Amino acid sequence: MVKFFLYLLRWQLSTPILWLVVRNLGSGILSTILANLIGGTIFFWIDKYIFTSKAIEMWHFKEKGICDNCGKEAPLWRLVLAPGYDKRNAEAKYLCFDCSKKKTDELRRRGIPIRGRSK
Numbered sequence: 001m002v003k004f005f006l007y008l009l010r011w012q013l014s015t016p017i018l019w020l021v022v023r024n025l026g027s028g029i030l031s032t033i034l035a036n037l038i039g040g041t042i043f044f045w046i047d048k049y050i051f052t053s054k055a056i057e058m059w060h061f062k063e064k065g066i067c068d069n070c071g072k073e074a075p076l077w078r079l080v081l082a083p084g085y086d087k088r089n090a091e092a093k094y095l096c097f098d099c100s101k102k103k104t105d106e107l108r109r110r111g112i113p114i115r116g117r118s119k
């Protein structure tokens with residue numbers, strides 16, 4: 001939470017400069033501060049997401065279970081987290097090796113950089 005306020009403060013640093021610019025266009029200092037608060041609030045979470053999701057890949061693994069795709073009993077994998085892919089709050093779907101490979105190939109085609117399965 002401290003980081004959040006530091007971040008908002010960082011956004012406020014541009015306020016005096018911005019105000020000098022927009023003053024002539026009829027915008028007040030309050031609306032400029034408000035604009036930066038809104039900007040900071042939005043970008044804090046976007047930046048946080050970008051910074052924390054970079055190169056992070058999380059897999060869940062089951063020694064044995066039923067594949068949610070083909071119904072085969074096998075060791076199962078589930079990709080939970082990758083850059084631009086977040087299923088932490090989604091319904092847990094576990095896939096066998098073959099189905100998991102098809103899924104990751106499909107995600108790679110969509111531009112999600114998946115390194116590979118890990119236990």
Ligand SMILES: [Zn+2]
Nearest residue numbers: 067070096099
């Ligand atoms: Zn399967």
